[in-house]
Amino acid sequence: MTVEPIDGQWAEPEAGLWIAIQGYPRWSEPRLEKEDRARGSGGAIAAAYRERGERLFELIRGSFSLVLVDTVRGRVIAAVDRTGQRQLYHATHGEHLAIATTAGGALAAAGLDRRLAHQQLFHYLYFHMIPAPGTAFEGVHKLPGAHFLGWQGGEAKVAPYWVPEFSEPASASAAELMDLLRKAVGHAAQGESIGAFLSGGLDSSTVSGLLAELRPGEADTYSIGFDAEGYDEMAYARIAMRHFGTRAHEYYVTPEDVVGTVPKIAAAYDEPFGNSSALPAYFCARMAADAGTRHLLAGDGGDELFAGNERYAKQGVFERWGRLPGSLRKGVLEPVLTNLPGRPNVLRKARSYVEQARTPLPDRLQSYNFLHRLDPAEVLTGDFLETIDLDAPLELQRSTYRRPAHASALNRMMYLDWQITLADNDLRKVTRMCELADIEVSFPMLDDDLVEYSLRIPSRLKLRNGRLRHFYKEATKDFLPREIIDKRKHGFGLPFGVWMGRHAPLRDLAYDSLSNLKKRGYIRPEFIDEAIRLHREGHAGYYGELIWVLMMLELWMEGHST
Structure with a gap:
């Protein structure tokens, strides 16, 4: 078997155990917390494995990816955290198993030919990314959130180790939610040089405000704007900044930024990735890195926990x-x-x-x-x-x-959004762009205690009479500014379609990419021509997003020489 490469290697040779761990695992049992402090995360994982075997994940929380090799039993176990904050890819070739943190790493370690998976390219066109368990390459798979891989005797199985159990109690406690939010940000905000993404939405404002509570006058927040009507929400980020007293850092993305950076962003992903907000996420992370911040807190996950879409x-x-x-x-x-x-x-x-x-x-x-x-x-x-x-x-x-x-x-x-929209889209957008900017990122809204508490909020309170995130808004109404409580959901959307219509270099980049894509044999050239025509004739937003998705597919292929 081959395992390539995961940080945090740990070995217990006398027991035949070899462990690789990445991320920040936490423990549901005090004895394992003590073991972690004494022997590190690897020692705690070994103790949990001796106690529970494949069921060790019942005891692990936090964000993590791990691989455990038991040479005595000839067994391999690999897993990622409940919400898919970390990733693992795996491939088999004959009786050999390869596991890596990248699709390319698993492909190379397994010795497989580099062949694109047509079914997964269709999934990309459908979802604008490739959801687990598929990948862009034949023979390579990725673990979904809360799933583990068990391998023994040349046989592999993939199964969930945790499935949420939702309940519908009569009520829920707003005070408890606020307490859990504070603890979640406290867990994530360890160390120095920590800041937060701040879009002015519910979640980024909550995380930024709680960080400001922990570090009065010293909480750095990073916000992105666009000089395009209907896309810029910098005003809301400034409301949150003034309300919580954060040290604001702002950057306005330009069409020139897109032209100069988008090929680099497309190539940075293991697989084709069509979420256009990756670009502003990158510029936000790079701004933070340039300012000396080494660790950002992101607000992703709140909509999927508390009914915000x-x-x-x-x-x-x-x-x-x-x-x-x-x-x-x-x-x-x-x-x-x-x-x-x-x-x-x-x-x-x-x-x-x-x-x-x-x-x-x-x-x-x-x-x-x-x-x-x-x-x-x-x-x-x-x-x-x-x-x-x-x-x-x-x-x-x-x-x-x-x-x-x-x-x-x-x-x-x-739950469907946890597995697809969040794990393989929103989290990948942020984590990969932060890696590209050489900065670390954490997601306090996905703290396990918060996730478990969300399961106990009745559906009728999460979404009430059409009001999205009703319970969350009621719980935070004395903490967040009223303007942010009442604002419509926006996000870090990119005005690509609008800019493409008026910025010639951006338009040339898109058209050249689509011209090359026509030759690949996947998309009918007539359909690409029709999308361009409809974009030119006034459907800039909708068809601009479609052109972005197709452009990113071609740029990814060019960046990976496929």
Whole structure:
């Protein structure tokens, strides 16, 4: 077997144990905390393994990736933390197993040929990244959050070691939530030279404010702005900065920044990555590094724990349809609503509502995915279509959505987002860009105690009468500025489509990349030309994002010589 390469190697030769650990594991048992202080994390992991075997992960918390090799039993165990803050890739070749923290490392260690996985390239076009367990390369897989790999006798298995158990109690304590938030930031803010991302949203403002409590007058916050209408929320970051008294650092990203940096960002990822907010995340991290900050706290995760994504409220409207008696829906309402007289737009909206309401979750979440709204044969070449399963993305989402037992639709949607939107998109965006800027990052909102507490908040309080994050907002209303409590969700979106229309070098970069992508044999050239035409004719935001996704695919391939 081959394990390449993971920091924090630890060995217990007399017991035949070899352990590699990365990250910051914590322990649910005091005796293991004591072992960690005495012998390090490796010693605590060895003690947990002797006690529980493959069930050792019942005792581990925090952010981590680990590999344990038991040469006596001929066994390998590898795992990543519950929310996928860390990553591990694995590959088998004959009877050999390779594990690495990068896809390329696993590919090389296993001695596999470098072949792109067509199915996963389709997943990239569908999700704008590649969700676990797939990777861009044939024969290489990555562990999803809260999963472990067990390998013995040449046989490998991958299974979850933790699945959340949601409950629906009558009430929840706002004071307890605030206490847990303070403890989570305290756990993460260890050491010197620590700052925080600050977008002016709920989570970054909470983390920044709690850091300011810990370090009055000495909390550095880093914010990104854009000189583009509808994209800049620097005003909210400044409200939070003044409210908490942080030392503000600001940078306005320009189209020139995009042209000069985007090929580097595309190549920095192990796999194609199409989240355009990676670029402002990089500039924020680089600004922090230039200012001498070595460790940033990020607010990612709060929306997925406390119901902050707009689609959760929207799906609640459709879920009401399913609770109506079937005879009423099918015998009365559907015929009436799909044949309403009057204006065409009223009829179109009624039909759209019925069509979406009849589609079950989680499939309905992808109603606006362009690969569902268009015939795939209009988008993809015939040769590429023959190599992929068009249903695979939905099957992945369905299996994940069904995993938690006895969970509400809201909680299932949030768990689905933990596994895909958060672990393989938002966290990868931040962690990789911080690595590129040579800076460390932690996610206090994903502290295990906070995660477990979120499971005990009733769904009706997480999202109430269409109000996103109702319980969280009520719990933090005396801490956060009112303007931030009431603001609409925004984020670090990049005005790429707008800038591309008026900045020639950026437009040239995009068009040159798309021209090269046409030759790859995956996307129909006619579809690429149509996307460019629609962008030029006024659909700058929507088609700009599509062009970004396609451009990043080509730039990634060029950066990795594929």
